[in-house]
Amino acid sequence: MNTNEFVINTQGLSKDYNGVQAVKSLDLKVPKNSIFGFLGPNGAGKTTTIKLLLGLTRPTSGSGSIFGQDIVKDSIGIRTRVGYLAQDPHFYGHMTARETLRFKARFYYHGPAAEIEKRISETLELVGLSDKADRPINSFSGGERQRLGIAQAQINYPDLLILDEPAALLDPMGRRDVLEVMERLQKYSTIFYSTHILDDVQRVSDSVAIVNYGELVAQASIQDLLTGSQGTIYSLDIEGEANQARARIADQAWVSGINVTSAKGQTTWQVSVTDDEAAKAQLLRLVLADEQLTITRFGRKTYKLEEIFMNIVQGGNHG
């Protein structure tokens, strides 16, 4: 991928707090127009990374850019094109949702008041808060506050939306609403969001990075991560005597291993392959060459993100 295709690009980005490394040499690459899940357990360094990207705190070492602009030197310019929702957003309680957006809009727009009001109404509509636009924020539920947070982050039509744990504090209904809003916003912005809720990532993200103890331990498209984290594996449930077929498959150059388990007269093969195209074209045919065998299930093994996450995080645990 060309460097210009990355909205966020960091090189060795690190941050120490009183000798404790919160972020360690992070090389993060966030593709344009993606919904990028920044995943990690609590305390992994997600929020610190976001603060570094926004210029709210300075890196101890390393560098980073957003839209090709340096995150330290050009942070004001960057912020004009970025929308940000904090992990636990705090609003001026005496203001209404509309007043909050009006206040925020004045940092970005010169235009006629009518145009700004139109933009505010559109944004409230987008996050489903039109009917509560003129109520004081003090009366808002957690989900409504979070949607207002997204609205204020979206008021300037940002090219990049950074959301820090947007659904962490919400009940299932609130989470669903926030994820729906994120999906709606993808057509306008690249969305970079941190979370530790794996279901949310699997549902809405197209790319993901996993951090643990401040280190980047995985970075891939969600599809690659779910299918190819341990090499491609095909899974087959077979009925019948399959020793000959097994030997035939094992002889193939593109097969790196076969794991066989049997239960209740049914055999399951996990075939690890090195050439996915060859496996797709030949594997099933080679097995079925043995006419006495019946295949009851065939497919590429897919992992749940939770499995991958636990493997990576537990594998990388430092004690």
Next chain:
Amino acid sequence: MRMQAMAAIIKKDIKSISDNIQIWLPLIILPLVFVIIIPTVLIILAKTQNISAVNGIDLILKTLDKLPAHMEVHTFSDINQKVLFLVLNFMFIPFFLLIPAMISSTTSAYSFAGEKEKKTLESLLYAPISEKDLFAAKILGPFIASTVVTIFCFICYGIVVDVLTYDIFGKLIFPRLNWLIVVFWLSPILSIFAIFFNVYISARVKGFQEAYQLGALIVLPIVVLLYSQLTGLLLLNNIILFLFGLVLLIVSVILIVKTGKSFTRNKLFLSQIK
């Protein structure tokens, strides 16, 4: 865009204060007492009684004796006129100075420590505005509030004094040059000093109440002035008023440099998450 963003912050800060009764109520009561109630009571007293017979007036009478002969106060023959002129045109100055001091101190404590306490400062820190402009906007809100109220109080005080004393003196006795120095030189400088003193404090405390209480220390020099005036130790003539302003200005500049250095996103963000 810079000015528009700064104006948005100033407007927001002033609205936050005006929406909070706990903040503005004391700020209304203080001027009301010093600008309307006490002068009115005093003038009515002077109209209805022989003021030299009032308990505790000795201190003022002794001060009158110490005043240089060329002063305007000696042009009046009646003791009530002399006392009224002295009190209204000189002795009220320290009381009046409490107004910009308290307003600046309270509003800036609310503006800085209040935002820190409510954790709303973060939303300003990631706005596309430079630290310098953000700092200036946060300073200007309390300064504008203080200046507007001070000038308004000055006008009200002038109306009360001139309207109620015209029949006593047969002329307008307010304002004199010393009051113009107080309102347009000393008060703005005192406001700036109070604001930066509070910015300095706010960076070191957790919330508004703490900043508010510590910020009240700003009245101590004014109390000293008041005592000096009442006892005749120091008469606030024009030169002293000007010099007092100059000293405050120098101290304010030192505070501006000191607080300005700590007003960085990095430091403010760290103070926000502590």
